[in-house]
Amino acid sequence: MQLGTRWSVGGSAPASLPEVVAYAVQTVEEELVATDVETTGWNWTLTWLEAKPVVTLDDGTEIRYNAQEDSATITQPVEVDTSDYDEEEA
Structure with a gap:
């Protein structure tokens, strides 16, 4: 059984993530920065399924x-x- 974790947007992703998943996290974060989305207080949640x-x-x-x-x-x-x-027309 593996336990999940949380980390802040812009923080370091867990080392246990496969490289391609860590890259996907980085890609999402770069898109958020590029589109000026306010992410203060946002977190990532890692779970294992x-x-x-x-x-x-x-x-x-x-x-x-x-x-x-x-x-x-x-x-x-x-x-x-x-x-x-x-909307339906009247």
């Missing part, structure tokens, strides 16, 4: 590791934009 790391950011962004391919998949939350098209 079936001995594979799952990393979740406070905004809902999730990074999952595929051991067979040694790859990481980043899934970002979808912002719902309610517009006039979503």
